[in-house]
Amino acid sequence: MISKKRFLVGGVALALIAGTLVSTPAKAASSELVIGSVLDIDKLDPHTSTNFATVRALGLVYSSLVEVGPGNKLKTGLASSWSFNAAGTQLKLVLRQGVKFHDGSTFDATDAKASLERILDTKTGAAGRANLLTITSMVAEGRSLTLNLSVPNVPILAALDGVNMAMLSSDDIAAGKVGGSNKPNGTGPYKFVSWEPTQSVKYVSNPGYWMGAPKITNLTIRVIPNESSILSAMNAGTIQFGIVTDPLIAKQVSTKTLKLFKVPALAYYALQLNTKVAPFNDKNVRLAIQCSIDRPEMINTAMLGEGAVSGPITSPAYKSDPNARPCPKVDIAKAKEYLAAAGKSSGVTFKALVTSNGWATSVAMAQNLKAQLARADITMDLDIVDQATYVPRWLGADFVATLANNGGRIDPDTMYTRYFTSTGNLNKVATYSSATLDANFLKGKSSGKTAVRTSAYTAISKELEDNAVWVWLATPYEYRVATKELKGFVALATGSLLPLRSASLG
Amino acid sequence: MRLAKTSGIAARLLSVLITLFGISVFIFIVLRVIPGDTITGSLGIETGVLTPEQIDDLKRYYGIDKPLLLQYFSWITSFLSGDLGFAYSTGVSVLTLTGSSLPVTIELALFGTISGVIMGIAIGMFSAKKPGSARDFFGQLFGLLALAIPGFVLSTAIVTIMANKFGYFPNGYEYMTPWEDLWMNLQQMLFPSIVLGIAVAAPVMRTTRSALLETVDKDFIRTAFGKGLKSRTVQFRHVLRNSLIPIVTMTGIQFGYLLGGAVIVEKIFALPGMGRQILDAINKREYATVQSSVMIFAILFVTINLVTDIIYRRIDPRIK
Numbered sequence: 121m122i123s124k125k126r127f128l129v130g131g132v133a134l135a136l137i138a139g140t141l142v143s144t145p146a147k148a149a150s151s152e153l154v155i156g157s158v159l160d161i162d163k164l165d166p167h168t169s170t171n172f173a174t175v176r177a178l179g180l181v182y183s184s185l186v187e188v189g190p191g192n193k194l195k196t197g198l199a200s201s202w203s204f205n206a207a208g209t210q211l212k213l214v215l216r217q218g219v220k221f222h223d224g225s226t227f228d229a230t231d232a233k234a235s236l237e238r239i240l241d242t243k244t245g246a247a248g249r250a251n252l253l254t255i256t257s258m259v260a261e262g263r264s265l266t267l268n269l270s271v272p273n274v275p276i277l278a279a280l281d282g283v284n285m286a287m288l289s290s291d292d293i294a295a296g297k298v299g300g301s302n303k304p305n306g307t308g309p310y311k312f313v314s315w316e317p318t319q320s321v322k323y324v325s326n327p328g329y330w331m332g333a334p335k336i337t338n339l340t341i342r343v344i345p346n347e348s349s350i351l352s353a354m355n356a357g358t359i360q361f362g363i364v365t366d367p368l369i370a371k372q373v374s375t376k377t378l379k380l381f382k383v384p385a386l387a388y389y390a391l392q393l394n395t396k397v398a399p400f401n402d403k404n405v406r407l408a409i410q411c412s413i414d415r416p417e418m419i420n421t422a423m424l425g426e427g428a429v430s431g432p433i434t435s436p437a438y439k440s441d442p443n444a445r446p447c448p449k450v451d452i453a454k455a456k457e458y459l460a461a462a463g464k465s466s467g468v469t470f471k472a473l474v475t476s477n478g479w480a481t482s483v484a485m486a487q488n489l490k491a492q493l494a495r496a497d498i499t500m501d502l503d504i505v506d507q508a509t510y511v512p513r514w515l516g517a518d519f520v521a522t523l524a525n526n527g528g529r530i531d532p533d534t535m536y537t538r539y540f541t542s543t544g545n546l547n548k549v550a551t552y553s554s555a556t557l558d559a560n561f562l563k564g565k566s567s568g569k570t571a572v573r574t575s576a577y578t579a580i581s582k583e584l585e586d587n588a589v590w591v592w593l594a595t596p597y598e599y600r601v602a603t604k605e606l607k608g609f610v611a612l613a614t615g616s617l618l619p620l621r622s623a624s625l626g
Numbered sequence: 627m628r629l630a631k632t633s634g635i636a637a638r639l640l641s642v643l644i645t646l647f648g649i650s651v652f653i654f655i656v657l658r659v660i661p662g663d664t665i666t667g668s669l670g671i672e673t674g675v676l677t678p679e680q681i682d683d684l685k686r687y688y689g690i691d692k693p694l695l696l697q698y699f700s701w702i703t704s705f706l707s708g709d710l711g712f713a714y715s716t717g718v719s720v721l722t723l724t725g726s727s728l729p730v731t732i733e734l735a736l737f738g739t740i741s742g743v744i745m746g747i748a749i750g751m752f753s754a755k756k757p758g759s760a761r762d763f764f765g766q767l768f769g770l771l772a773l774a775i776p777g778f779v780l781s782t783a784i785v786t787i788m789a790n791k792f793g794y795f796p797n798g799y800e801y802m803t804p805w806e807d808l809w810m811n812l813q814q815m816l817f818p819s820i821v822l823g824i825a826v827a828a829p830v831m832r833t834t835r836s837a838l839l840e841t842v843d844k845d846f847i848r849t850a851f852g853k854g855l856k857s858r859t860v861q862f863r864h865v866l867r868n869s870l871i872p873i874v875t876m877t878g879i880q881f882g883y884l885l886g887g888a889v890i891v892e893k894i895f896a897l898p899g900m901g902r903q904i905l906d907a908i909n910k911r912e913y914a915t916v917q918s919s920v921m922i923f924a925i926l927f928v929t930i931n932l933v934t935d936i937i938y939r940r941i942d943p944r945i946k
Contacts, residue, residue: 243683317718349798
């Protein structure tokens with residue numbers, strides 16, 4: 121017999137649990153989109169941002185002179201047109217008319233010049249400075265900005281894309297009101313409202329945006345520091361858009377209830393070999409590694425089939441042909457021949473630096489490569505460290521080999537000049553340069569003709585692969601998950617959220 | 627008598643101060659020993675584009691160009707005067723960051739401990755009532771499973787099942803403090819508290835069971851039964867009360883661990899607590915944030931231990 125008191129207590133408890141389960145708050149209004157992101161932003165200065173989350177978030181607030189659109193094609197941004205002189209040493213940009221900053225001031229060439237000068241100023245510590253070093257002077261007149269260059273540099277146009285090249289108000293720059301706790305003031309589709317560290321970034325649509333006010337009026341990027349929880353929040357309908365990098369999570373997306381956007385990324389995975397130290401100061405050992413790796417096997421196992429075999433250049437217009445490399449398919453006999461040629465018939469042992477949390481599949485990929493290399497009597501010991509430890513060691517070339525996930529660009533010049541030219545600021549990390557590479561990079565940089573540039577970058581790709589400078593492995597996918605109600609969104613290989621400016625809900 | 631008590635507390639306070647000093651030195655040194663600094667933590671691989679002059683400028687800006695001893699004294703004197711420093715990446719003071727994250731962690735640890743203690747004591751009593759019986763077997767099985775199942779597995783399972791089967795995931799909404807929206811706050815704390823509570827319940831259950839079995843054989847319990855008291859009265863008023871000391875000890879320790887050990891649960895349930903704050907700061911090598919946050923945890927931990935000691939004295943006057 122249950123007493124009245126017990127019955128009441130039990131009833132109240134059950135009601136509480138039931139109430140909790142059913143009283144889910146109302147879902148977001150139709151013009152509001154909540155985006156789930158594992159990473160929080162880490163600053164508000166677009167020129168010094170390197171964190172993916174910050175670049176994505178500030179890309180909604182700030183605009184650049186040019187943009188990368190669908191198909192990785194360069195298109196107009198705040199510059200409505202441009203032209204190079206015949207020698208490729210002068211770039212004239214005509215700026216879009218009627219563009220205003222979020223504070224109401226008008227954008228003109230003075231702002232563009234001040235923004236580029238800020239990037240070039242060493243005190244700024246701008247991430248994109250190296251790409252602008254050929255600028256010797258700038259002339260701003262009304263809506264026209266002319267860049268005079270020390271050498272022919274056609275790829276500089278593509279380098280003007282992105283958050284690191286954001287156009288700021290010259291008044292803000294003069295007053296030192298950029299970054300820190302200053303509210304971002306851009307010309308982008310969304311106005312910055314607030315940032316609550318570790319929680320969210322909020323925006324409202326910019327009614328004066330030059331492409332017209334975005335249909336989604338309120339945008340929130342909410343930090344949910346676990347991709348599995350992002351997917352759960354999407355399934356529960358508490359958020360409407362998710363940024364996912366882990367193929368395992370992407371594979372769990374039910375396309376019956378959600379949309380999955382998947383585009384090949386420009387970024388690439390490579391086993392970077394330090395050519396300055398043994399055993400990789402011997403080209404034959406490097407080629408032995410090249411021939412021992414079965415890339416499709418690595419993709420199918422460690423990356424769950426979510427990726428594509430890649431060569432050095434991932435820029436769509438100049439993409440390397442992975443079949444043109446020595447040993448396009450795994451060839452253990454050939455690998456052993458190379459080892460014998462290096463006088464290491466009994467095999468080699470080396471240590472590979474691996475980040476534990478740099479990307480979702482890093483350790484799985486390293487373990488798979490270790491197992492594959494063992495078939496050719498090559499022992500790869502894993503030195504697994506966290507990303508914050510990995511970065512300074514990578515920068516100091518403090519490794520014999522390292523598994524890396526490096527960013528790609530739509531132009532090979534901005535992608536690789538910094539690594540493989542003898543004066544490149546990351547050449548110490550690349551550990552390889554040559555006179556022919558320098559000459560080919562200069563050839564590619566100087567010409568506006570596609571055939572000339574293709575020939576230069578094909579030669580670069582061939583030299584890098586024939587010498588197995590690094591062992592290029594694969595490109596991953598960029599994933600976006602969205603509610604079925606999201607219309608008009610196109611995922612970009614750059615990972616930018618800018619296409620949300622043309623999207624709508626319902 | 628009073629003098630002995632006072633000197634005992636004074637000795638305890640002195641040991642607390644020495645412990646805190648040791649922790650401050652330890653965390654300061656550990657952060658400097660691990661590779662990387664605030665510059666690489668902030669700029670990542672793009673640090674490679676900086677000139678040596680720019681790096682020197684940034685080191686001066688972050689105050690990491692000074693000798694280590696000077697850095698330590700600068701930080702510890704500021705900390706003691708209430709200036710916890712600021713997070714370079716956000717420009718927000720550590721005091722402000724902690725002001726919003728610490729209550730989340732304390733609330734989570736408190737709910738986790740309360741639910742753990744309730745579950746642990748109830749199952750422990752349930753088990754101890756008939757040692758060796760089927761109910762004891764199931765009670766002990768619970769203890770074993772609760773210890774064996776990692777928190778992240780349980781958390782992920784709960785989140786996935788609730789979201790996929792019931793369309794319910796309150797933690798997907800913006801975090802609400804109890805002052806902003808009490809009902810939403812309780813919903814957001816419910817599952818993480820249960821996960822933490824289960825982890826706490828296991829050791830509490832085992833401690834409760836052993837303590838009860840030890841107490842139940844004592845003469846005064848036989849006397850209580852001999853006086854004709856009801857079984858329930860004997861269980862709660864005499865057996866449980868006299869078994870409380872080890873349970874309180876275990877609860878105090880578990881609460882302290884929950885303060886620092888809830889990082890994974892905070893991540894999976896998207897709760898903006900101290901665990902996440904410290905983890906993010908470690909990844910960014912934000913020295914002031916890590917050092918000051920760890921010190922706050924340390925102060926809380928030793929305070930809880932001190933309070934536990936004082937509670938002992940209240941429960942059992944024989945303890946000096």
